[in-house]
Each structure stands twice: as structure tokens, then as C-alpha cells.
Amino acid sequence: MTPDEYCRQKAAASGSSFYYSFLFLPEDRRRAITALYAFCREVDDIVDECSDPAVARMKLAWWRKEVAAIYHGNPQHPVARALAAPAPRFDLVEERLNEIINGMEMDLDHNRYPTFDALKLYCHRVASVVGLLSAGIFGYQNRRTLDYAADLGMAFQLTNIIRDVGEDARRNRIYLPLDELERHGVTTADIAAAHETGNFRRLMEFQIERALGYYRSAFAKLPAVDRKSQRAGIIMAAIYQTLLEEIRADGCRVLTRRVSLTPVRKLWIAWKTWIFS
Numbered sequence: 001m002t003p004d005e006y007c008r009q010k011a012a013a014s015g016s017s018f019y020y021s022f023l024f025l026p027e028d029r030r031r032a033i034t035a036l037y038a039f040c041r042e043v044d045d046i047v048d049e050c051s052d053p054a055v056a057r058m059k060l061a062w063w064r065k066e067v068a069a070i071y072h073g074n075p076q077h078p079v080a081r082a083l084a085a086p087a088p089r090f091d092l093v094e095e096r097l098n099e100i101i102n103g104m105e106m107d108l109d110h111n112r113y114p115t116f117d118a119l120k121l122y123c124h125r126v127a128s129v130v131g132l133l134s135a136g137i138f139g140y141q142n143r144r145t146l147d148y149a150a151d152l153g154m155a156f157q158l159t160n161i162i163r164d165v166g167e168d169a170r171r172n173r174i175y176l177p178l179d180e181l182e183r184h185g186v187t188t189a190d191i192a193a194a195h196e197t198g199n200f201r202r203l204m205e206f207q208i209e210r211a212l213g214y215y216r217s218a219f220a221k222l223p224a225v226d227r228k229s230q231r232a233g234i235i236m237a238a239i240y241q242t243l244l245e246e247i248r249a250d251g252c253r254v255l256t257r258r259v260s261l262t263p264v265r266k267l268w269i270a271w272k273t274w275i276f277s
Contacts, residue, residue, distance in 0.1 A: 003082035004031050007038035010079070017243070017261070020270040021235040025138075032086035032137045033232065038079045040100060040130060047107045048171075056108055060101055067097045090137045099129045111173045112188070116210075119177055120154070127157035131233070138230050142223035145230065151221060152233055155214035159240045162207050162247060166194060166255040176207065194255040204252035208244050215241055231274055238273040239266055 001009075011019050011034050018037055022030050043063055050056035069075040070084050071094050086092060103125025113119040131153025135145055161168075161175040168175060169191045181187065184203035191200075215237055222230060239261065247259045261269075 001078070003078040004035070006078035007031075007035045007082045010038040010041055017239045017266055018236060020239065020263075020266045021232045023267075023270060024235075024274045025232055028086070029090075029137055029139070031082070032090055032092075033134060035079060035082035035086065036092070036130070036133055036137065039083060039097065040126075042077070042079055043101055043104045044126075047104050053108045057105070060105055063101055064098060067094060067101070070094070070097075086137070090133075092133055092136065096129050096133055099125050103127075103129070107173070112178055113175060114178050116177045116180065119175060122175075123154050123157040124150070127160075128153035131156070134233065135230065138232055140223075140226040140229060142225055144221055144223050145226045148218045148222040148226075148230070149233065151214050151218035152237060155211055155218060156236065156240055158207065158211035158214060159244060162204065162211060163243065163254060163259060165191065165204075167258060169194075169255065176203070180206065191255065196251075196253050196255050200255070201252045204254065205248070208248055208252075211244060212241070235270045235273045239269050242269060 011022070022033050022037075025033065043060060046056050046059045046063075050059065063077075066075050066077050066080040070080050070087055075081050075084055083092065083097075087094075103122055106122050106125065110122070113122065128150040131149035131151075132146055134153075135149035140146070165174075165176065174181075174188055174191055176191075178188070180203065181191075184206065185199040186197070186203050190197065218237070227234070242265075243259065243261055246261065247254060250257075250259055
């Protein structure tokens with residue numbers, strides 16, 4: 001199996017909506033973004049699957065060495081090898097790959113966030129930085145597109161947090177800011193016990209509105225000259241905003257179920273957005 005094939009299998013197996021946004025890209029850009037996505041999955045899986053934090057830290061440290069080898073040596077992992085060729089071509093900055101690892105490592109140190117400002121650093125590292133790297137792969141002429149990409153990454157991560165509240169709680173992780181829980185009359189015990197009260201629904205409506213605000217902010221910053229080249233991100237946004245609509249229509253019952261879109265619906269949204277954006 002070639003490094004590119006490994007990355008394609010990693011991306012497809014995840015079932016992520018991101019996979020559908022890659023389908024319409026030119027081959028070289030599709031290989032690059034698939035490798036970047038596979039890298040994110042590899043380091044995220046370490047934190048999710050390692051029960052021993054010390055082992056997880058050792059594995060993340062190994063990945064830091066692999067990142068260095070992408071730029072200064074001979075990487076061993078197929079994902080790192082797949083990134084070696086596109087890294088200089090698409091300006092995939094070494095420090096940004098390491099910042100993604102820093103974000104994943106935060107999950108080993110924090111399972112609660114007191115305020116949204118505290119959560120924003122985590123979201124920046126695990127999502128906005130990915131957005132910046134992705135914008136380089138898709139191509140841009142106006143540097144303001146990087147502001148769009150950072151906000152779009154934030155919107156994606158906030159959407160993930162909303163979708164996965166119940167799943168994360170079962171891992172003893174609560175990404176909803178604690179001061180916002182208190183303000184809405186919700187406790188961490190309520191979330192752990194899957195109490196989907198009226199207060200909880202109002203809390204989630206607040207979270208959804210903030211995420212939608214970041215989508216609006218992102219697209220307000222996207223220069224017209226780069227709209228066509230950034231269509232993969234626009235596709236992802238269309239899929240994720242539809243997911244938010246489904247969560248809201250379902251009464252924000254994210255503690256007891258994981259709302260998702262079917263592959264056929266994702267493909268339809270992707271095709272429609274590619275054609276008309």
C-alpha cells in the first residue's frame with residue numbers, strides 16, 4: 001500500500017463529512033488535503049484511544065519527530081511520507097503541524113474549560129490551524145482568505161462540539177464553557193446524566209447561534225477572488241450548517257443521540273455546492 005492509499009483509506013474509514021468536500025478537487029490538491037486530514041486523524045486517535053496519558057504523550061512526541069522528518073529527514077509513517085511532497089509546494093508550515101499536536105495534547109491536560117476564551121485556544125490549535133493549512137492547499141491570492149479560513153475552522157470545531165456533547169461526556173470531557181452552563185442553569189452532573197432539560201436546550205441553542213455566527217464571519221471575510229479555489233471549504237460549511245439545522249430541528253437532543261447526515265445527502269450537498277458556489 002502506498003502512502004497516498006493509506007491516507008485515502010484513513011479518510012474514507014473515518015466517515016467524516018470532510019471526505020466529501022475533497023472529492024471535486026484536482027488530484028494533486030486532493031492528495032495533499034487527504035494526507036493532512038489523515039495526519040489529524042492519526043494524532044487525534046492517539047488521545048482518544050490511549051487509556052494511559054503517559055503512553056499518549058510518548059506517541060505524540062514520536063509524531064513531533066515525524067513532523068521534523070517531513071522537512072529535515074526521512075519520515076517513516078505513511079502519513080508523514082504522504083505529506084513530504086506537498087509540504088513545500090503548498091506551504092504547509094512545520095510549526096502549524098506541531099501546533100495541531102499541541103492542541104491534541106491539551107486533551108490530556110484538560111477535560112473542562114471555564115470560559116469560551118479558554119476554549120478558543122483549543123479550537124484554534126485543533127481546527128483553525130487546520131483551516132489555515134487547508135487554505136494553502138486549496139490555493140488563494142488574497143491573504144485575507146487566511147482570516148476566513150481561521151474563522152471557518154473555529155465554526156467547524158464548534159459544530160463538532162455541539163454534535164458530540166453526549167459522546168464527549170461519556171469520555172468525561174465537557175467542552176461547553178462552564179460559565180455558560182452556570183448561566184443557563186445546567187450542571188456538569190446534568191450533562192453526565194443526559195438530562196435534556198429546557199435549560200439544556202436553551203444552552204445548546206446559544207451554542208448553535210455562536211457557531212453560525214462564525215460561519216457568517218468567515219464568509220464575510222472570504223475575498224471574491226478566492227471563492228472558487230476555496231470551494232472545498234464552502235462544501236464542508238454547507239454540510240456542517242445542515243447538520244446544525246438537523247440538531248436544532250431534533251430539539252438539541254445531543255446527549256442521547258448523535259445526529260448525522262447520510263452519505264447520499266452529504267454527496268448531494270457537496271455536488272450542489274460545488275456547482276453553484
